[in-house]
Amino acid sequence: MKNQELAKIFYEIANFLQTEGVAFKPFAYQRAAKSLEDLKEDVAQIYINKGKNGLEEIEGVGKNIALQIEEYLKTGKIAGHQELKNKLPVKIDELMRVEGLGPKKIKVLYEKLGIKSLKDLEKAVKKHELKDLFGFGETTEKNILQGLEFLKTSHGRSPLQVITPVARKVLKKLENLKEVKMASLAGSLRRKKETIGDVDFLVASDNPKAVMDFFVALPGVKKVWGRGDTKTSVYMTGGFDMDLRVVPEKSYGSALQYFTGSKEHNIATRKIAMEKGLKLSEYGVFEGENQIAGATEQDVYKVIGMQYIEPELREDQGEIQSSLVGSLPALINLEDIKGDLHCHSNWNGGEHSIEVMAKTAMEKGYQYIGISDHSKTLKIENGLNEKQLLEQNKYIKNLNSKFKSQNLKFRILHGVEADILKDGSIDIKNEVLAQLDYVIASVHLNTKMETKEMMARIEKAMKNSNVDIIAHPTGRIVGRREEYKIDFDQMLKLANQTGTILEINSSARMDLRDLYIRRAKNEGVKMIINTDAHHKDQMDLMEYGVSQARRGWAEKEDIINTQSVEGLLKSFKNND
DNA sequence: GCCGTTTTCGGCCCGACTGTTTTCAGTCG
Numbered sequence: 001m002k003n004q005e006l007a008k009i010f011y012e013i014a015n016f017l018q019t020e021g022v023a024f025k026p027f028a029y030q031r032a033a034k035s036l037e038d039l040k041e042d043v044a045q046i047y048i049n050k051g052k053n054g055l056e057e058i059e060g061v062g063k064n065i066a067l068q069i070e071e072y073l074k075t076g077k078i079a080g081h082q083e084l085k086n087k088l089p090v091k092i093d094e095l096m097r098v099e100g101l102g103p104k105k106i107k108v109l110y111e112k113l114g115i116k117s118l119k120d121l122e123k124a125v126k127k128h129e130l131k132d133l134f135g136f137g138e139t140t141e142k143n144i145l146q147g148l149e150f151l152k153t154s155h156g157r158s159p160l161q162v163i164t165p166v167a168r169k170v171l172k173k174l175e176n177l178k179e180v181k182m183a184s185l186a187g188s189l190r191r192k193k194e195t196i197g198d199v200d201f202l203v204a205s206d207n208p209k210a211v212m213d214f215f216v217a218l219p220g221v222k223k224v225w226g227r228g229d230t231k232t233s234v235y236m237t238g239g240f241d242m243d244l245r246v247v248p249e250k251s252y253g254s255a256l257q258y259f260t261g262s263k264e265h266n267i268a269t270r271k272i273a274m275e276k277g278l279k280l281s282e283y284g285v286f287e288g289e290n291q292i293a294g295a296t297e298q299d300v301y302k303v304i305g306m307q308y309i310e311p312e313l314r315e316d317q318g319e320i321q322s323s324l325v326g327s328l329p330a331l332i333n334l335e336d337i338k339g340d341l342h343c344h345s346n347w348n349g350g351e352h353s354i355e356v357m358a359k360t361a362m363e364k365g366y367q368y369i370g371i372s373d374h375s376k377t378l379k380i381e382n383g384l385n386e387k388q389l390l391e392q393n394k395y396i397k398n399l400n401s402k403f404k405s406q407n408l409k410f411r412i413l414h415g416v417e418a419d420i421l422k423d424g425s426i427d428i429k430n431e432v433l434a435q436l437d438y439v440i441a442s443v444h445l446n447t448k449m450e451t452k453e454m455m456a457r458i459e460k461a462m463k464n465s466n467v468d469i470i471a472h473p474t475g476r477i478v479g480r481r482e483e484y485k486i487d488f489d490q491m492l493k494l495a496n497q498t499g500t501i502l503e504i505n506s507s508a509r510m511d512l513r514d515l516y517i518r519r520a521k522n523e524g525v526k527m528i529i530n531t532d533a534h535h536k537d538q539m540d541l542m543e544y545g546v547s548q549a550r551r552g553w554a555e556k557e558d559i560i561n562t563q564s565v566e567g568l569l570k571s572f573k574n575n576d
Numbered sequence: 577g578c579c580g581t582t583t584t585c586g587g588c589c590c591g592a593c594t595g596t597t598t599t600c601a602g603t604c605g
Contacts, residue, residue, distance in 0.1 A: 024577070139595060243605080281589085282590080283591090
């Protein structure tokens with residue numbers, strides 16, 4: 001899809017315009033870029049179907065940007081973009097990543113020192129050529145040098161699953177401070193985005209200084225970027241930034257609303273406040289000089305006439321409109337989950353016995369667990385063959401009898417994660433599949449197929465009456481691997497036709513992604529949230545699958561493992 | 577450059593912190 005290429009160009013145009021001090025236009029280009037980035041349809045297809053008018057229907061795209069999209073689709077280039085690049089021939093997106101370096105300084109660096117790239121910048125900084133430039137100084141030079149060094153060691157964005165436990169430890173420490181009245185995670189971490197840039201904390205306190213002192217002295221703090229009365233920013237040895245904001249109690253709710261974002265959501269809510277003659281900032285909602293709300297987020301939304309919006313929805317993706325008319329979804333919660341159906345045991349590549357996995361599930365308050373070990377094609381995971389699967393089936397039946405005799409209301413379901421072979425057939429014989437409680441099918445090998453072949457492969461698998469669930473349906477791994485070439489609309493259609501469930505995989509894959517979950521929900525396709533645990537502790541990942549589902553607007557009814565075991569089994573093909 | 581249930585022109589979210597140009601521009605979120 002050309003969407004991402006175009007988004008990148010428009011972001012770059014916005015950056016270039018900022019170097020020239022142009023007002024407002026950069027914002028317009030950024031908005032168009034963001035909108036293209038999130039667009040579910042292929043922009044080239046929109047143009048083919050509806051022409052330029054179709055392009056102008058895209059949020060933030062008007063006459064001019066539509067023309068530029070057209071130009072790009074026809075010629076592969078945008079003349080205006082080239083001109084800007086010629087005027088300032090620097091790798092602008094690269095340089096913008098240096099903390100403390102913005103468009104204006106980048107322009108000066110090019111004009112005075114000919115700096116075009118990070119490499120050029122590093123050389124110049126080391127020769128101390130920056131400190132004498134107009135607008136620069138010794139401190140700025142030192143900061144840029146550090147910014148460069150940190151860029152090298154920084155991870156960029158970290159996966160939600162990795163950063164959340166780290167952030168929660170810091171939060172706990174903050175909460176334990178006697179000066180701290182309330183504390184919360186904020187930013188993209190609170191919105192549960194699948195990757196996190198920096199970790200944001202909000203604290204209510206009458207003694208900000210004490211909290212700041214504590215924060216900058218935390219173990220792992222490598223550099224303090226900035227420190228003021230209410231706001232402090234630090235860089236951690238782990239390769240990421242942490243920001244802390246301290247506000248008085250009466251502003252805690254509005255500050256939390258502001259600091260949680262997203263930026264787009266904030267702009268939209270502030271506009272709504274303005275339309276009502278109010279002003280919304282992190283200090284509260286104000287009518288003239290009077291603060292009329294601010295202590296809680298609930299109050300903030302209420303006084304500007306909105307239904308409370310869960311953090312996972314705050315992306316300006318339609319939640320504002322839904323909130324205004326009171327039609328927000330009742331999002332699924334972690335407590336709604338009654339079992340995990342994608343768990344591996346030590347019968348194949350998993351770490352723990354079936355008993356240990358089952359015990360872990362019981363401790364979580366689940367009513368069932370599904371053991372779905374790999375099948376024989378996956379040699380690296382010691383996948384099971386037909387004979388081993390039947391042995392495992394007997395073994396699990398025995399365990400279930402034991403539970404029954406102990407009056408335990410818990411059941412182990414027996415499944416398999418079987419491989420979808422290149423031609424769409426399943427690597428385990430149908431008569432064996434039919435004896436299991438359910439069958440998960442997934443693509444692991446031969447992933448580089450063209451869309452048409454890949455969809456034919458998946459279609460055949462979905463049409464198999466023994467296949468109940470497609471695991472990690474698009475094959476993506478966050479930050480590591482793009483999805484396979486698939487046609488998701490067709491996949492949804494097939495899911496509906498065949499009654500096949502799509503998995504939301506809570507591991508590093510985060511597959512389905514949020515936008516796909518929302519589309520699946522809209523098409524009435526049922527989903528299941530699983531962890532793909534190969535270790536008992538990985539069953540804890542369930543919360544991330546749930547937050548991903550929430551970001552996809554999913555409700556309890558959309559997710560089949562919110563049901564009791566009887567209801568769950570009815571969701572499968574051969575069990576009604 | 578985009579947008580509009582007061583608007584097709586005149587707006588475009590709001591504030592903190594830093595360093596340096598010593599009164600404010602640049603950067604960040």
